[in-house]
Amino acid sequence: MPGPASRVVYLGLDGATEAVLRPAFERGWMPNLQALWRRSATGTLWSSEPMVTPVAWTSFLTGCHPPTHGIHEFHYLDPVDRTILPNHAGRIRVPTLWDTLSERGHEIVSLGLPMTYPPPDVRGLVVAGSDAPGLQWAFAQCPDFGEEILRDLPGYSHKVLWKRRPRSIEELRTVSRHNQEVFRAQADAAERADARCDWTAMMVHFHNLDGIQHRLWPYLDLDETAEHQPDWTVEVVNCLRELDRAVGRLLELASRRNAAIIALSDHGFGPCRALVDVNGLLCQAGLQRRLPYGTRISYRMRRLRDRFDRWKRRRTPDGTARRGPRSIEGEVGCDWSKTVAFAPFGQLCGSIFLNPKLVSGSSAASRVIAEIIDTCRAAEDPDTGQPLFADAFDVAERYNLDPAAEGLPDVLAPSTDGYQAMAKWDPFCRSLLRPDPNLPATHRTDGVVAIEAPGILPGTRLDAELPDIAPTSLSLLGLTIPEVMEGRVLEEVQDLSRIQAAAGMSLPHRPAID
Known part of the structure; x- marks a missing residue:
């Protein structure tokens, strides 16, 4: 049975939280997201346990909780040689939403989503996220598309930009400009992918929203941690405004394609005590x-050996320092x-x-x-x-x-x-x-979600978990939900949608706000 939507656009707002969005809307920083929130069912999207990137986005992507999908941290311990290795998409134990759609003949566009490296063998275009060891590896599933993006959109990046708190306003401005360029390039890449691919699902993941909040929370002027430095706040707000403009372009794209919208975050945010x-x-x-500090010779030697091994891997044709094993002895003294x-x-x-x-x-x-x-x-x-x-x-x-x-x-x-x-x-x-002055804010369990689809009653309040999004998406598309998915269909959204869809309703036009 056809569902109320024929396509879905996902806006991956990494770390988005009501504590930031509400004042950003009130202050006029993010008018496109504010308009989406007004015409959507919205609410809390509870994160995974633990509430870290690979676990949370895998929970979204599989519709399952960690014991089922198998990803529990950034790393795991190799059961054979007890070395520390990074988690990756190949360790996900169940089919993903992208797998399910592809097996049923649908194409996917996925740009920058964590835990999609190594790239899955699915129809469409999958560009990996920050866990890919380099940009060329991020485009491994679609090298022709990668050549186009690297040639025409030099601002496109899969990297985490905010690795530490800026030490000066000059450094802040430099990284801010780079971040704004990345947000613009992500919207550009989505439009180019749309021209190449007759997609059913499109995900654009904005990872650097997470870093903005991690490193620059006090300049958002939200709570008792606020640091009143207007020139710093201007740069932070400029990033949020550019993110909102990128979102506006994606909302326009969704409107042209008559697609439903699901905006979601993997966790919330708040001050780090x-x-x-x-x-x-x-x-x-x-x-x-x-070990007493003066007796740590073996520990230091093992750390140096691990670093030397990574240095060697970096210099092999297919090597990468980020993906190699590390020893327990080199991590814990x-x-x-x-x-x-x-x-x-x-x-x-x-x-x-x-x-x-x-x-x-x-x-x-x-x-x-x-x-x-x-x-x-x-x-x-x-x-x-x-x-x-x-x-x-x-x-x-x-x-x-x-x-x-x-x-x-x-x-x-x-x-x-x-x-x-x-x-x-x-x-x-x-x-x-x-x-840690370098980490003024950190993750919290309460993320956000907004769903706009035919018949959705604006203002409907949602209380959902990350695994609920995949089955709800399939239900919106009128597709059977695999038995392995543990999340629930958000019936508070679905019931009215089906009634209205049967009456032939379509999505309203969504003008982007500059």
């Missing part, structure tokens, strides 16, 4: 013994004869492994895991009494799988909103908590 030293917490609990638990990687979540050389047998493992969970749940900010972790759980028990076989931690401890658990830590800092 402090970073949390996960390995330091394990040390305090007697579960880990760090521990006395391994006295360490039973460690976190070799992790952002916004404690990703804690047991040391198999010291913890053997199910009863010993259960005892240590229970101690780790108790330690994380008891951890508080001494100034506020706020818990540092929103939860802590036994991965094997909750997910009903063998973590070692999957390369997963034995314990996951997602951060409380406002705190960012970190595995990497300054070796000279012995405090468990420290504010």
Whole structure:
């Protein structure tokens, strides 16, 4: 049965949050998004656990939760040689929305979405996101399209631009101009893809909105963290305005194609009170013994060896420093004869492994895991009494799988909103908590969603999770939903849509606002 929409455009607003959008609308910074919000069903889109990029966007793309789709962090531990490797699209355990549409004869345009590298074998054009090791790799699925974009749109980039907080207004202006150019080029690329491809689904992912908020939150003048420096605020607002203009062009494209619109974020944002030293917490609990700084020769040598290996890979024809393995010993400076638990990687979540050389047998493992969970749940900010972790759980028990076989931690401890658990830590800092002026804001669980499709009643309030978007999209297109998808169809959107679609309604024209 045909659905109310024949096409869907997805606007991937990475890290978009009501805390920023509401004042941006009120202040006139983002009129195109404001107009979309007014004519859409809108609400909260709850993030994944943990609320980090690869986990969240895979949850959107598969319609499944992490235990099913298999992506739990930026990295995983190789179960054979116990090296640390980056997660990638090849490790997604279930078919994606793009796979489902392609298998049914539909073409896809996907520009910049994380966890689409290595590129899937689907109909249409897939340009990978920031997890691709280089721009040429991002266009691996569509090299002809890549040649066109690289030739005609030099501003197109898949990189994360805001890697740290700018040190001066001059640096801010330089990166701001680059960011604005990237936003424009993303809209240009979408229009060129539209000319090449008779798509059913188009995704344009704006990753650098995330970095703007991470690094420049105080200049948005939203809360008590505000820094009143008008020249800095102007540059931040210029980026938001350029993003909105790019969105306006995509709304025009959607209007010409009579496509439904789904704007969504992978998580929300808010001030970062402090970073949390996960390995330091394990040390305090007697579960880990760090090497004294003066005895870290083997640790330093292993780090140098890992870096040298990456340097060599960079110089091979198909090599890339970002995709190679790293050793546990080069990431965590521990006395391994006295360490039973460690976190070799992790952002916004404690990703804690047991040391198999010291913890053997199910009863010993259960005892240590229970101690780790108790330690994380008891951890508080001494100034506020706020818990540092929103939860802590036994991965094997909750997910009903063998973590070692999957390369997963034995314990996951997602951060409380406002705190960012970190595995990497300054070796000279012995405090468990420290504010980071380079990271004034961090992820929160409450993202946003707006859906405009035939018959959608503007103002309808949504309360959804990321896995709900894929099945809802297929339902809007009138396509059968695969059994593996765990998300629900947002019936509060669908019921009225089907009634109106049957009456032959189409989407209204959406004029872009300059």
